[in-house]
Amino acid sequence: MVTTDEKGPLTAKKKSVIIRSCDGDEFLVSESAAVLSTSLKKILEEKEDRLIHLSDIDNKTLAMVIAYLSTHADDGLSDDLKRSFDQEFVSGKEFDVLKYLVLATDTLQVTCLCYTVAKKMADIMKNKLVEWVRREFDIQNDYTPEAEAEIRRLDAWAWDDRQLEDD
Amino acid sequence: MWILWDRFLLFLGRKRKIPIRAFKVPSILSARFDFEPLEEVKEEKDEFSLLDLPDLPLDCILEKLSPLELCSMAMVCSSLRERCKSDHLWEKHMKQKWGGVIGDVAYREWQSQLASKRAPKFLHCKTQSKFQLFFGLFDFFGFKSEILERKNDLEGSLQVNSVMSLYLALETGKFWFPAQVFNREVQNGHVGFVLSCYDAQLSYDSTTDNFVARYRAQGRSMIEEEIEWDRIRAPTIDTPANVLHISDCLDELKPGDHIEIQWRKNKVFPYGWWYGVVGHLESCYANEFNCQCHINDSVILEFKQYNRGSRWSKTMISRKDHREVGNERDGFYGGIRKLYKKEEIAKWKQLWPNCTLE
Structure with a gap:
């Protein structure tokens, strides 16, 4: 083993963990990155295993979360660079991708990423039609047609002069 | 070996401006580990609802x-x-939109208006759940809703005492809230109220982003329109406009202090607050080394928006037993507030007229 770490290979090996997604893909992550997730930190404190299996996060979502954690764990990067990484990280991502990402941040308890993703989702949801939200989030409209018409009429303040989008 | 791999990846990452260091473990390498047996693998993503978040x-x-x-x-x-x-x-x-103009008095007014309205009614949804009941806000607003009327036999009472309901009531102008208006009726062409602040009932117009004010005096109601945000404030103290404020700053008043004093034209009018500064007594000659004004029983208040010769330009009050002083000709001076906050003083200066008044 070639390493410059003075503490030797045994200690060095402990510095990485392997995280397995629900579909079986495995990711090598430095421990300093993993512990930015409160959930992973707890698991690592409780057991010696270097392998963590996440049964409800798929490989694509997990890869994104790990990219985020690794960047934020890198002491060599300035805060400005990390902020611009955050912006780039969520830009252009499909709404569907963000939904699973925000769920993963909750499972892994990565609060700062949760805020970043939630903000992006809110930005996308702005100026969208009610129907768009129902469709994207699979929400059943439980208002009766007359009740819905009534709310729309009464909420006129919120509906006037707004260009709403359906895509 | 792992460290080497990691550092290699790190090296690759640093070549780019923003490194991403999440890499799948190559299957050959990962085979070296004794992995735990895979737990049940969830193959498909289920659609989830926003509400499942x-x-x-x-x-x-x-x-x-x-x-x-x-x-x-x-x-x-x-x-x-x-x-x-x-x-x-x-x-x-x-807080963001209304924090500066909605004070305790307005909140209390809102509460009492809510209490005096009849209990709100419900609107039913297709499915029965206490969370699926339409909120009774609109009933509060006095909208005539046939649906609400039809559903008025439904269970329970619904909270209209929410921040949202207050926000919407303000935004839609339905709630006339108590606040104070600087330079009252200046929009109607009056200069008589310059550098004063009077109580009023206000209603917001979201289309023009300004306010309509209603002033009450002697049972009559004066209306002023198109009042901008910067002419409104939440009342600074709890004393109502028809009650003498008990001054608690008299002992410390000294030349140069900024004050607001209650003034009314006659005893049936409500008080307004007028801006002034504490001046030097005539005997003092404003000499800062010999000045004894801060211990003298008389305090001179100056209103520099008026010409020196104007009867409104200054008044004298007693430091020891100041209550309401004045007469039918010059009006009546009431309680005094000393201004401590820079923002409050800056606000008055911002309203300063372009020329002095008679």
Whole structure:
């Protein structure tokens, strides 16, 4: 083993963990990155295993979360660079991708990423039609047609002069 | 070996401006580990609803939405409506837009208006759940709703005492709230109220982003329109406009202090607050080394917006037993507030007239 770490290979090996997604893909992550997730930190404190299996996060979502954690764990990067990484990280991502990402941040308890993703989702949801939200989030409209018409009429303040989008 | 791999990846990452260091473990390498047997693998993603999101992410999203957008979201379904009208989401918006003009008096007025309205009614949804009941806000607003009328035999009472309901009542101009207006009626062409602040009932117009004020005097009602935000403030103290404020700063008043004093034209009119400064007594010659004004029983108050010769330009009060002083000709001077905050003083200076007044 070639390493410059003075503490030797045994200690060095402990510095990485392997995280397995629900579909079986495995990711090598430095421990300093993993512990930015409160959930992973707890698991690592409780057991010696270097392998963590996440049964409800798929490989694509997990890869994104790990990219985020690794960047934020890198002491060599300035805060400005990390902020611009955050912006780039969520830009252009499909709404569907963000939904699973925000769920993963909750499972892994990565609060700062949760805020970043939630903000992006809110930005996308702005100026969208009610129907768009129902469709994207699979929400059943439980208002009766007359009740819905009534709310729309009464909420006129919120509906006037707004260009709403359906895509 | 692992470290080497990691560092190699790190090296690759650093070549780029923003490194991403999440890499799948190559299957050959990962085979070296004794992995735990795979647990049950979830093959398919189930569609999930916004409502299935845990509280934190859902709240994070809703917190980022504006009042208008929260109203849109509330349209989606009844349980989302329930989430969207949470006080904690609206408190931020309330403070941001209305914090400067809505004070304790306005809150109390709102509460008493709510209490005097009849109990709100419900609107039913297709499914029966306490979360799927339409909120009774609109009933409060006095909208005539046939649906609401038809559904008025439904269970329970619904909280209209929410921050959202107050916000919407303000935004739609339905709630005439008590506040104070600087330079009253200047919009109507009056200069007689320059550098004063009077109590009024105000209603917001969201289309023009300004206010209509209603002043009451001697049973009559004066209306002023198109009042901008910077001419309004929440009342600074609890004393109502027809009650003498008990001054608590008399002992410390010294030349140069900024004050507001109550003044009314006659004893049946409400007080307004007038801006002034503490001046030097005539015997003092404004000599800062020999000045004894701060221990003299008489205090001179100057209103420099008026010409020196004007009867409104100064008045004298007694430091020891100042109550209301004045007469039918010059009006009556009441309680005094010393201004400590720079912002309050700056506000008055911002309203200074272009020329002195007679």
